[in-house]
Every structure is written in structure tokens, then in C-alpha cells.
Amino acid sequence: NAGVTQTPKFQVLKTGQSMTLQCAQDMNHEYMSWYRQDPGMGLRLIHYSVGAGITDQGEVPNGYNVSRSTTEDFPLRLLSAAPSQTSVYFCASSRTGGYYGYTFGSGTRLTVV
Amino acid sequence: GQQVMQIPQYQHVQEGEDFTTYCNSSTTLSNIQWYKQRPGGHPVFLIQLVKSGEVKKQKRLTFQFGEAKKNSSLHITATQTTDVGTYFCAVPGGFGNEKLTFGTGTRLTIIP
Numbered sequence: 548n549a550g551v552t553q554t555p556k557f558q559v560l561k562t563g564q565s566m567t568l569q570c571a572q573d574m575n576h577e578y579m580s581w582y583r584q585d586p587g588m589g590l591r592l593i594h595y596s597v598g599a600g601i602t603d604q605g606e607v608p609n610g611y612n613v614s615r616s617t618t619e620d621f622p623l624r625l626l627s628a629a630p631s632q633t634s635v636y637f638c639a640s641s642r643t644g645g646y647y648g649y650t651f652g653s654g655t656r657l658t659v660v
Numbered sequence: 661g662q663q664v665m666q667i668p669q670y671q672h673v674q675e676g677e678d679f680t681t682y683c684n685s686s687t688t689l690s691n692i693q694w695y696k697q698r699p700g701g702h703p704v705f706l707i708q709l710v711k712s713g714e715v716k717k718q719k720r721l722t723f724q725f726g727e728a729k730k731n732s733s734l735h736i737t738a739t740q741t742t743d744v745g746t747y748f749c750a751v752p753g754g755f756g757n758e759k760l761t762f763g764t765g766t767r768l769t770i771i772p
Binding site: 587591641644645648652 | 708
């Protein structure tokens, strides 16, 4: 099993560009989430999903869109990149209920210039 | 939303010394999870606590959930260089664990 796979690992964008961060899991997990991690800020939830076709906003959703058309995939779209979106992005997944912990991907380091 | 305070923010210890990090919530929690993130790595799930006063051990790591289910601690006995990293607690941010709220973490460094 690959677990949670995130691509790309690194990305540099210019202000105003758009892009999609990919996340795929092969554990048949219903719950999936996107977090951003900034120095001194811990992990902040952007969007989450409890199953295919169901998504909701987290703590910091502005500037990001998500969709969940399949159980396996949960892409994160940056609509118009801003320097404030420079961060490390983690995708995570969990079995229903989230009571067995979340499995995290290895992250995408994004720089917006 | 749910907030959780984690202290200390940083801890530097000599190898072999003990280490403790604490998480405190203003509200009663249904459960709390702990994660470890190595430098440059991703968070890795360590454990979940559910019951009031629960104590769980993983080798040199001891996890406790307070009697009132508002606080929790992670204690490492006789630290080793492999313990280096940031330790996070995480609590339900909504009805359940569909949205986790993470503490700001405690970064542990070991002085050899």
C-alpha cells in the first residue's frame, strides 16, 4: 500500500497563477482533509471531506477549492495564488469516525512569488 | 471552533533526561490524539485517548487523559536522539473527528 500520495512535492508559483495539489489514498478511507503548516502556527485545516461528494470548509478555506468525486482522490485547487499561500500543504485520510488516527501524506512545499 | 493550548512551545533537553508536553482545552473533549512530526517530515499518528483518566504507554512514551477530559500530557522517559521532533495534540473540531484541530506543537531538541 502506498498510503497517502501527494504531488507535486515542491512547487513555485507566480502571484495570480492557479494550480491543483493532488492527493490520493489507497486505504479506502472515507475521511480526507487538507492542512497547511506555517512556522509557529501548527497545522490549520483548510477543507475536509467525509465521503465522496461531500466536502466542507475548515478553519482557513479562503482562496482554496476542493472536490471529492471518488473515495480515493481529494484535490486542492488554488484559484489565484497569493504570497500568503506560501506554506507546506498536507493531505490526510482516516477511516470513518477518525478514531484510528489520520495518515498524512509527505506534503507539498509551495512558494508563491 | 475548538481551541487547544499546548505548552511548552520549545523544549531542549540533555539526552537521557525526561520530557513532558501538555495540552489544555477549555471544554470537555470526547477524545484526544497525539502525533509526532520529525524535522522535514509529516505528522505521524501516535495514539488516541478516549476515557477519563486514561493512561497508555508505548515503550518510553506515557500518554495521559485528565479526569475531566480537558487536558492531556505526553511524557517521554530517558529521551534519545530519535525522539527529536515536534509533538502535536489534536482534538475534535466539530461533532466528531471529521475535522481535527491541532495544537501548536512542542518542538523537542536533544542535546547529545
